[in-house]
Amino acid sequence: MFTDRIDAGFALAEKLKKYARMEGVILAVPRGGIPIGYVVAKRTGLSLDLLMTKKIGHPQNREYAIGAVSLTDSFLLPHIGVSSAYIKAETEQIRKRLKEMRLKFMGTAEPLAAERQDCDRRR
Template identity: 55%
Template sequence: MFKDRTAVGHLLAAKLGVYKTVPGVVLAVPCGGVPVAYYVAKELGLPLDLVLVKKIGHPNNKEYAIGAASLTDHVVVPQPDVPASYIEQELLRIRKRLAEMSRKFRGDAAAINLAGKTVIVIDDGAATGQTLLRTLSLIKKSQPAKVVVALPVASRPAMQILEKEADEVVVCLIPSDFYGVGAYYENFTEVSDDEVSYYLDKLNRLQRAG
């Protein structure tokens, strides 16, 4: 069991030490992935940005990801019972939220260009891996040199599907019986928008000073 997201960030950074000298970028899945990714980016000396992608859930089960959307692109696995009008409505709703997040967390700064770089995607854990799977499909459209998924904890089914989409998957813990991501943390309190801004600003100041 991990103490909290910051503690496991150090563990994950140690497993990713080979990428310290590689041109790359750490992408955090907000909000829970940000404290983990902060320490990885800090210790590897890499820039940190956010994965501004949200899943498109099935209309009958919002937790089941049938696709994902970014501000500029989307992917959808065709579903016979999902009309195009639903996808259009979801794209509008999701992009409105993503635009708000971009303004709040990035301000006027542009997203980091991923082309030709090693991209390390970090979240605080993966139960099914379906949302991350759709997210990776979008990230790969930016033509990175390599995509690495790094997670504190993941279920075996999540590992299996992520390994098919990512070039490498690095995980600290793969329980034989998975009880949900939060079950493996002593402290799994929700990460606020203010905390996300804090970690992004802190890393920017450290890297500018260094």
């Protein structure tokens, strides 16, 4: 479908051109999303920032996600036999890697402020 991520970025930027020069932020997920996000940000004139998250894998199968960790928060699904010590150690290790990646890709730049908008759950 696309020759590479840069090509995908150009295609996505074309779809998002109506947002050019508006207020907003392009959030990219390292590592694969950065080339796409960079092209979209350049083509739309929007700022680029990184969405720093990683999954927590189950101790018996690391590919099976039991939750996710960001630099400031986490979400976990309860699983029998997964100790709080494992969760704590994994969370610390993941946050360390996320901080290293943020520094590698963004240097010392502070994260851009993105307002959190909670979903309206009323029906």
